[in-house]
Each structure stands twice: as C-alpha cells, then as structure tokens.
Amino acid sequence: MAKDEDMAGTPRAPGDQAPPGSPQTGMVPCPACHGSGQREGTPCPNCGGSGQVVQIVGDA
Numbered sequence: 001m002a003k004d005e006d007m008a009g010t011p012r013a014p015g016d017q018a019p020p021g022s023p024q025t026g027m028v029p030c031p032a033c034h035g036s037g038q039r040e041g042t043p044c045p046n047c048g049g050s051g052q053v054v055q056i057v058g059d060a
Helices: none
Strands: 025-029 052-056
Touching: none
Parallel strands: none
Antiparallel strands: 025 052
C-alpha cells in the first residue's frame, strides 16, 4: 500500500485531510478549483481532477 492510498487502495489527493472513508470525514468541493476539477486547463493538482477532497467534519 502506497503512502498516498487508504486501506482499500483508494488514492488520496494532495488536498485530502484524511484517507477516504475515514470516520468523521466527508467529501467537499475542492477549494482550489471550486469543484470543477480543472485549473488553467489541466487537472487540478489539489484534488487530482476529481473536483472533491476529503475534509474532516467531525469533532475528533
């Protein structure tokens, strides 16, 4: 398992605050590309082009 993957092998984007599926997290629009997945005509480097990042939403 690579450092940038969760236990299921799902790749993490640089903008993720936690691995996908972690407790007290949720998917939110990427703040860098505002959910479009694109920046300057290329895939957004913050979300990996998905338009979403994992954000901690609980009070852990």
